[in-house]
Structure formats: C-alpha cells, structure tokens
Amino acid sequence: DVKVTQSSRYLVKRTGEKVFLECVQDMDHENMFWYRQDPGLGLRLIYFSYDVKMKEKGDIPEGYSVSREKKERFSLILESASTNQTSMYLCASRVSMTNVLTFGAGSRLTVL
C-alpha cells in the first residue's frame, strides 16, 4: 500500500559530494513537495512542483535544486553537500486543488 516512495531511508555522504534524493508516487498526483525537518524547527519547505517540468522555490531553497521530468518522480539534488544539510528529508504529493498531502517515510541524510 506504499504510495510515496523515497529511494533511500538512510544516507551518509561527505562534504562536497553531489547527492540525489529520489521520490516516486504512484497516485498520479500533479503536485509534489520536498521538505526538510530539523529538531525545534519543524517542517520547512524546500521546493515544490505543481506539474511536470514546473518548480517553485519554497522557504529554504538555497543549496538545493530539483528535477521533475516525469509526473511520478520528483528529485532533490544537493549540488555540493554541506554539514548543515544533515537532516530528515520528506517528500510529499497531492492531487491539485486539495490540501491533502501524502508523505513518504523520509530520508535521513548525514553529511560528514
């Protein structure tokens, strides 16, 4: 019954590495989101995409980019990972015109 799948549950990367976080949804949702979650700061929106090849910056896009080549897949890219990007990353999707999001299980990234 998994509907939003994040490719990696746990990742450990080195400073300066390029990191790809993949998210796939099987619900034919138009909109997809990437959040990060840190203790004491709650969920913060990094980027979202309301359609294929469309993207918009969220509240904290610096240091990140995204790719949405296919409707079901939304990738988050860290061009040059830094230690302050150590975090839990959460992908979500929703049907356009609703505020009901379905989240993935999360990807916990550690940058050394």
Next chain:
Amino acid sequence: DAKTTQPTSMDCAEGRAANLPCNHSTISGNEYVYWYRQIHSQGPQYIIHGLKNNETNEMASLIITEDRKSSTLILPHATLRDTAVYYCIVRVAVRGGSEKLVFGKGTKLTVNP
C-alpha cells in the same frame, strides 16, 4: 494564513479519548482546518479536515466551534500507536497548484499504558 496555537505536549491514557485543542482566532471565512500527525521517524499523515461542520472519519473526529476560532481533534479510543506529534493547520482551499501547507510545531501526544 491564520496562525494556530497548540499545546506543546499532552498525555492520555490508553483506551481513553484524546482531545487535542487548537486555537485559530484569526481564521477567515474561507479557511479550512487540517489535522496531520507524525509518528516518530515517519512522514506526516493526513487525518481530517473541515470548514464549519464537525467531521468524522475512521481515524478521528473534528469539532469546530461555532465562531470557528478554535477546534478539537478527538481520537475516541487512543492506543499506544497514536503516540505522535499532531499538527493543526489552517489554510484556504487550494485554488491553483502552487499553494503549500505550512507545518508548525504541533502537539506531542503521549498515550500511556
């Protein structure tokens, strides 16, 4: 978006009803109340939402006061698996594709055996 205020934490005994309050005194007429929860180490999960009337589904009930300035999420028979952070969010109905939900700090509910 209207600001919401929730208690930082609450406790509930297993099998009893858990009543989670949320204040949203600046809510406007076209804003909905949404509830999500996040169990430890998992992504948030949608629970329920409403505009004016009380709502019920298989997970919970949502009671919205007549003046809509506050609401209560009710888990009728809390279990240990309901231990989670519960988020109350107020948001207009989505008109286009780019609106986004903003999650606050939520209420940490602990269900005790």
